[in-house]
Amino acid sequence: IVLTQSPGTLSLSPGERVALSCRASHSVSTRFLAWYQQRPGQAPRLLIYGAANRAAGIPDRFSGTGSGTDFTLTISRLEPEDFAVYYCHQYATSPYSFGQGTKVEIK
Amino acid sequence: QLQLLESGPGLVKPSETLSLTCTVSGGSISSPTYYWGWIRQAPGKGLEWIGSIYYSGSTYFNPPLTSRVTITIDKSKNQFSLKLNSVTAADTGVYFCARLEWDELRAFDIWGQGTMVTVSS
Numbered sequence: 001i002v003l004t005q006s007p008g009t010l011s012l013s014p015g016e017r018v019a020l021s022c023r024a025s026h027s028v029s030t031r032f033l034a035w036y037q038q039r040p041g042q043a044p045r046l047l048i049y050g051a052a053n054r055a056a057g058i059p060d061r062f063s064g065t066g067s068g069t070d071f072t073l074t075i076s077r078l079e080p081e082d083f084a085v086y087y088c089h090q091y092a093t094s095p096y097s098f099g100q101g102t103k104v105e106i107k
Numbered sequence: 108q109l110q111l112l113e114s115g116p117g118l119v120k121p122s123e124t125l126s127l128t129c130t131v132s133g134g135s136i137s138s139p140t141y142y143w144g145w146i147r148q149a150p151g152k153g154l155e156w157i158g159s160i161y162y163s164g165s166t167y168f169n170p171p172l173t174s175r176v177t178i179t180i181d182k183s184k185n186q187f188s189l190k191l192n193s194v195t196a197a198d199t200g201v202y203f204c205a206r207l208e209w210d211e212l213r214a215f216d217i218w219g220q221g222t223m224v225t226v227s228s
Binding site: 034045095 | 167214219
């Protein structure tokens, strides 16, 4: 399953709302769709699992929606620490693929 | 709190074998709730799943790497290991180990800090 994320890069200001898209080449069960955040020089951090469930300690400004082949990660109001790269990931069908990432950068 | 720590050589010569170990602390590697995985990231690129192992020893690999990858688990040491043979410059990158929680999350919920491996003569 190929996961295609769009756009590649977003230039935004703190306080803005952002929606990141992840499109799968074949249907993915929501149980197996996750989103990660990766800041420079750090390991990825799990944000969302099961397409819509926030992981422990993740602020409620992060939300996930979607089903089938279309999934979205929304950040309701960007904080300075949210400028990072975001990856979607499916663990439904081997090979367990990641999207290519969307970079959210400060405008 | 469970932590993962990768260890191994930072420099490997072309055609040789890359060997890394992930040490799990603060929890047992033998729990049936978890899989343990390796993910890598080439410089400036995205994440690539390499493979995963279950406490029973069952393994699952990314097909393009299957012929070159071995993942093993040592329950007595609470470690799992990666071997990637016949490496080339394309295998250069940061290698992460991670825990995949299977019962509820079905996602990699805990990651090691990553270790940089350079393939060069």
